[in-house]
Amino acid sequence: MDCLRAETYVLDLLRRHLAPTLFYHGPHHTLDVVEQAGSLARAEGIxxxxxxxxxxxxxFYHDAGFLSAYQGHEAAGCALARQVLPGFGYSAEQIEKICGLIMATRxxxxxxxxxLAQILCDADLDYLGRPADFWPISQTLFEELTTRDLMSDETAWLELQVRFLSSHRYxxxxxxxxxxxxKQERLAEVRQQLERL
Structure with a gap:
C-alpha cells in the first residue's frame, strides 16, 4: 500500500474539484477527521x-463522494476508493474494509x-464536543445546508441541532x-438560543 500517494491523490482532488459551497464538508473537514482519527486510535490502543x-x-476518503454526489456521498466515496486504490497497491480485501469504515459514517x-469504525465515526463528529470551535463549525454546516435549500431558517436549524445533539452518542x-x-454544554447553549428566538 502506498498510503501517502493515495492520500495526496484524494486531497488534491478535494482541493481542486469540491464545490466552493461545501463550507463544512471541505478539505479542512477531511484533514480534521484524519487528525482526530489518529489521535483517537492512539488513545484507544490501536x-x-x-x-x-x-x-x-x-x-481521507470518507467524504470524497462529495466530488460527485451530495446525498449518498458515502457510497460515491466507496466507488472512488474501489476505482483508484488498487492503483496504489491496496488489495480488494483492504479496500472493502475501508469502504466498511466509510459507510459506518452515514x-x-x-x-x-x-x-476502527467507531473511531472514524467519533472523529467525524469530534467537533460536537469541542468548546473552542463548535459554533464556527456548526455555522459552516448551516450555511452549506441553506445554500442547497435544505434548511429554511435559523429556528429550523437550532431545532435540528437540538434533535441531533440529543440523539448523538460517541x-x-x-x-x-x-x-x-x-457536547452537553453545547446542547444547553443551543436550547438557550432557541428559547431566545
Whole structure:
C-alpha cells in the first residue's frame, strides 16, 4: 500500500474539484477527521500498522463522494476508493474494509462492533464536543445546508441541532471522556438560543 500517494491523490482532488459551497464538508473537514482519527486510535490502543493505515485512508476518503454526489456521498466515496486504490497497491480485501469504515459514517452512524469504525465515526463528529470551535463549525454546516435549500431558517436549524445533539452518542471510551461533557454544554447553549428566538 502506498498510503501517502493515495492520500495526496484524494486531497488534491478535494482541493481542486469540491464545490466552493461545501463550507463544512471541505478539505479542512477531511484533514480534521484524519487528525482526530489518529489521535483517537492512539488513545484507544490501536497499534497494528495495517489497521492504522486503513483507518487513515478511510478518513481521507470518507467524504470524497462529495466530488460527485451530495446525498449518498458515502457510497460515491466507496466507488472512488474501489476505482483508484488498487492503483496504489491496496488489495480488494483492504479496500472493502475501508469502504466498511466509510459507510459506518452515514447518518445515523452505524459502526457496529468494529473498533476502527467507531473511531472514524467519533472523529467525524469530534467537533460536537469541542468548546473552542463548535459554533464556527456548526455555522459552516448551516450555511452549506441553506445554500442547497435544505434548511429554511435559523429556528429550523437550532431545532435540528437540538434533535441531533440529543440523539448523538460517541462510540469509544476516549471520545466519550474527551467530548461528551462539552457536547452537553453545547446542547444547553443551543436550547438557550432557541428559547431566545
Amino acid at each position: 497499534t497494528d500498522t495495517e489497521e492504522l493505515a486503513l483507518l487513515r485512508t478511510a478518513a 447518518m445515523p452512524q452505524c459502526p457496529g462492533d468494529s473498533h 462510540w469509544t471510551p476516549t471520545a466519550t471522556a474527551r467530548r461528551e461533557a462539552a
